[in-house]
Amino acid sequence: MQPRRPPPPALLLSLWLLPSLALAAAASADPQYTDVPRQSPAVGLPRGILQLAARAALHFFNFRAGSPSALRVLAAVQEGRAWVDPQEGCKVDLVFSTEQYNPEQEGEEHSGKCSARVFFKNEKPRPAINVTCTQLFDKVKRQEKDYLLYKQMKQLKTPLGTVSIPDSHGHIDPSLRPLWDLAFLGSSYVMWEKTTQFLHYYLVQLSSVKQLKTDDDSIDFDFTVLLHEFSTQEIIPCRIHLVWYPGKPLKVNYHCQELQSPEEGSGTVEGSAMAQNEFNNF
Incomplete structure (x- = not known):
């Protein structure tokens, strides 16, 4: 019986790339995909954490603005990354777009962009938030x-x-x-x-x-x-x-x-x- 020939180098390269290609496809297809660094365990990271963090940041932003005329709602998360520390909690850095909550006036800019860092302590409420938004009003x-x-x-x-x-x-x-x-x-x-x-x-x-x-x-x-x-x-x-x-x-x-x-x-x-x-x- 003749020994099996090893697969050609091109095939080995394609097999090695498959997991990376699949991961990239998942990230582009799923807006809730979270980019988690390899060194940070993803145990306990809920699906949709980027959207959840963006909404929390906007709740905080709206409250601090203290203006019924300046209320914003989430339009879309544009990019973000989450880290999980089993002892501390989950930290999220993200950029997201917003819309005016009550866009009644024509001729005004109704969309904006925010960047935020949100830190969730393990299963505890009131996340710590730093948020910066472009001037919308x-x-x-x-x-x-x-x-x-x-x-x-x-x-x-x-x-x-x-x-x-x-x-x-x-x-x-x-x-x-x-x-x-x-x-x-x-x-x-x-x-x-x-x-x-x-x-x-x-x-x-x-x-x-x-x-x-x-x-x-x-x-x-x-x-x-x-x-x-x-x-x-x-x-x-x-x-x-x-x-x-x-x-x-x-x-x-x-x-x-x-x-x-x-x-x-x-x-x-x-x-x-x-x-x-x-x-x-x-």
Whole structure:
């Protein structure tokens, strides 16, 4: 019996390249693919970590901006890399594009770009975030819009109490839009603080609103929102107390009803208390 001939060098090279080609194809085909360095174990890294990190960064960004007129939502993750340290947690560096949350004005730029570093401590909420975004809104126009919204809220004649915003058809009455935008702004803090590397949140509905009297000119609201918790698919009611005045740091405290540990679902913060986190243009 003759000994088998070794495969030609070209075939050996193609076989050696197959895993690399397959990996590259997966990265280009799957927007949720995460580039993890070989030396960093990927154990416990959830699928879609780049999108989750981008949403957490935007929740933090929206809260710190403190402007209902400057709200942004995620458009797409453009690039990113995640590292996993079994003892510490997961660190994500990424670049993503954003869109204006309520693009009503024609002739304005509605898209932008952000870069962020997000650090998730092992299964703990409130990721540490450094985020920088390109300027998306003219400062003077944004201030004018915020003050117009502020005046609308001060003159609001619709009885407050039990509401459904949006309604069962997903519609938001224009007269109630300022309420929804303020609820979205206050909820941004709650969603950021509750996010972990395995859980993220989406605002589903504003279900009740109570406007409180204040000793100054600020707007003071107690409201209840429903948050959709991924990946448990639970709907979480959260009561939020929000104090807002255009150009000043947002003040938020909240309590969420949860099946696990209700005491872990409450928090309080003022925007100025977050100065240790990097926060740039909006």
